[in-house]
Amino acid sequence: xxxVIFFASIREALGRADIxxxxxxxxxxSKLIDILTQEGGQDWRPVLTExxxxxxxxxxxxxxxxxxxxxxxxxFFPPVTGG
Amino acid sequence: xxHESRVIxxxxxxxxxxxxxxxxxxxxxxxxxxxxxxxxxxxxxxDEVVGLKLEHYPGMTEKEVxxxxxxxxxxxxxxxxxxxxxxxxxAPGDEIVFVGVSSQxxxxxxxxxxFIMDYLKTKATIWKKETVVEGERWLKARQSDIxxxxxxxxIESAD
Numbered sequence: 423x424x425x426v427i428f429f430a431s432i433r434e435a436l437g438r439a440d441i442x443x444x445x446x447x448x449x450x451x452s453k454l455i456d457i458l459t460q461e462g463g464q465d466w467r468p469v470l471t472e473x474x475x476x477x478x479x480x481x482x483x484x485x486x487x488x489x490x491x492x493x494x495x496x497x498f499f500p501p502v503t504g505g
Numbered sequence: 506x507x508h509e510s511r512v513i514x515x516x517x518x519x520x521x522x523x524x525x526x527x528x529x530x531x532x533x534x535x536x537x538x539x540x541x542x543x544x545x546x547x548x549x550x551x552d553e554v555v556g557l558k559l560e561h562y563p564g565m566t567e568k569e570v571x572x573x574x575x576x577x578x579x580x581x582x583x584x585x586x587x588x589x590x591x592x593x594x595x596a597p598g599d600e601i602v603f604v605g606v607s608s609q610x611x612x613x614x615x616x617x618x619x620f621i622m623d624y625l626k627t628k629a630t631i632w633k634k635e636t637v638v639e640g641e642r643w644l645k646a647r648q649s650d651i652x653x654x655x656x657x658x659x660i661e662s663a664d
Contacts, residue, residue: 429562430632431643478630481565497562501646504561504590504631505543505602505622 424492426458429499435469436462445492451477452487454496474501506578507532508585512570514561514631516593519603524587528607531585539614541604541622547597549644552637559592559601562630566590573624577606580620581613588621590631620657627654 423442433439443457459467469475477484478497490496508531513519521542528538545557574586589603604622608614633644 427562429630430560430634478562478565481562481568497565499562499630500632500643502627502630503633503644503646504559504566504629505626505650 424454424490425495426454427495427497429497431500432469432475432498436466438462445490445494448489448491450487450489451484451496454490470498475499476501506574506583506585507534510571510574510578510585511587511589512567512574513587513589514563514566514592515589516591518591518600519589521600521603524589524603524605528585528587528605531607534609535584535607536609537611537614538605538607539611539618540606541602541618542600543602543622545595545597545599545601549635549637552639554597554635554637556597556636557595557599557601558634558636558641559595560632560634561590561592565630569628569630570625573621573628576624577617577620581608581617582610583608583613583617586617586621588625590625590629592631623650623654623657626650 424445425440425442427440428436428438441461455470458470476499479488479490479494525538525540529535547554570588577583584607587605591601595601604618606614606617627650634641635644
């Protein structure tokens with residue numbers, strides 16, 4: 423199962439901290455967002471596709487429409503504000 | 506880096522004296538220790554801050570900060586470094602972050618410490634939500650922090 427985690431304002435907007443789903447074949451992140459939208463509802467789409475949203479796969483920041491697989495941990499979060 | 510760096514994310518306050526002593530006594534070669542401490546301010550964007558709630562991405566935060574320290578180690582001659590970042594519920598006046606670097610000579614310690622802190626602000630997977638009188642709001646990333654972090658990269662590419 424792939425694990426998808428949401429942080430901060432994204433978690434609050436979706437009303438969900440994480441979700442597990444089966445990815446049957448390697449999939450692009452844009453397709454993963456389609457699957458997540460099916461799971462969570464259409465109002466998830468604008469939250470996940472907003473221009474400032476960052477993604478990480480297995481603790482590495484990714485840019486662009488990268489491939490993800492069933493053993494991956496994928497995270498969506500806003501720009502960081504630590505320090 | 507001659508000695509393993511420390512990267513800790515925790516809710517509890519940290520002990521400045523203990524952490525400074527650790528950096529200083531890492532090696533007989535230590536001639537300089539540079540420390541930065543960040544504190545929760547009681548005012549932000551003109552609004553009085555009542556509290557701060559910090560969350561992070563366990564595993565990724567520690568990884569990102571270790572990467573930042575490794576990069577500092579490549580650019581400067583440092584002996585060891587410690588970064589402690591607090592999460593959870595904090596109040597104005599509370600210490601949020603400790604960045605310490607020890608080296609033989611002061612220039613390396615000063616610069617590496619500032620570099621680590623500047624990069625931490627743009628790369629560490631931590632998010633702050635502040636409570637003001639009107640309610641709660643998530644802090645937004647600042648362009649000024651991004652510009653400051655980019656400054657270090659610009660200096661490098663000019664070589």
